[in-house]
Amino acid sequence: MLSRDEDILKAAEDWRKGGRGVALATVVETWGSAPRPVGSNLVIDDRGNFLGSVSGGCVEGAVVTEALDVIESGKPKMLEFGVADEAAWNVGLSCGGTIRVFVEKVD
Amino acid sequence: MxxxxxxxxxxxxxxxxxxxxxxxxxxxxxxxxxxxxxxxxxxxxxxxxxxxxxxxxxxxxxxxxxxxxxxVPSPQLVITGAVHISQTLAPVGQLLGYDVTIVDPRTAFASIERFPDVKVIAEWPDVALPPLGVDHYTAFVALTHDPKIDDPALLHALARDCFYIGALGSKKTHAKRVARLKEAGRSDADIARIHAPIGLDIGAISPAEIAVAIMGEITVRLRKKNEDATSSFPSPEKGGSERQRRSGEGSS
Incomplete structure (x- = not known):
């Protein structure tokens, strides 16, 4: 983990106060093996810069794309990512879990 | 948000x-x-x-x-005494997610060779402790056996309402410590917050085992709700007699 949570939330505050459009993504639920615990944050700005992680790299790209939408519309989104196929867990894929991520605009 | x-x-x-x-x-x-x-x-x-x-x-x-x-703030572990037990206690504390600091004015003990990956401050507690921001999210452990070092540190830990305070020493040593702390004006309720003899009773003998007993006891204080329905961790306004531990615990 490169960034501690406090850095991420401080960045969210600083970026917003600096005039950028900002969204905050939070892992709110996990099932199976999830790489990042509930409460993990990713902060995204309106140019696609981001800090933190919600999955250790697996779904950050998709979250950033959705976050840009959220920044524009102002409407929060609940995203779900996962591998539905149970066989994927059985062979021990590390990213075989499901996570739900809440993305909200900071305003 | x-x-x-x-x-x-x-x-x-x-x-x-x-x-x-x-x-x-x-x-x-x-x-x-x-x-x-x-x-x-x-x-x-x-x-x-x-x-x-x-x-x-x-x-x-x-x-x-x-x-x-x-x-919640990340917990910190502050130890007086760069002693043998600390050589295990510090890394175990780090593994459990604590920011660990050791304070010992005796430079022969507080050496980087003995503690390569731990923050060690070779100063007296009155100098070393105030900048550390000792608070309710701090576990404090006194291990030097030297009242000149441990006592002022314990008084500081009590004043800052650490969620765990423990002090090494036999019952006899602790009785003397209690007398000194009373003389320094601390109440029975305050003194009862000090875990001594220190550590869970797991039959620890070696310094490393004692370190595990201490870390186990700290974890109990961190995570378990008290018998008297007072959580030790999130309520800095609570203290005193509500924190009394069960008698008979301790391994050293």
Missing amino acids: NLGILTALNAERVARRAAVVVTDVGNGKQRLVKQADVAGDPLKAVLEKRIRMAKSGMEETPQGRVFLTVH
């Missing part, structure tokens, strides 16, 4: 106070509950438990489904 909530949350974090953001997942509405306001909150029981476990998550409430983002 509203920028005002985010700013207030970050202020709480900088001040090392617990806070929870309550998000209604139905409508996205949010509010911030500061530690000081938990007791008067409709979700009091849930908030207290979540803060104690430092665990974010979903909860079903009479008002609907909410997500609780729990923010």
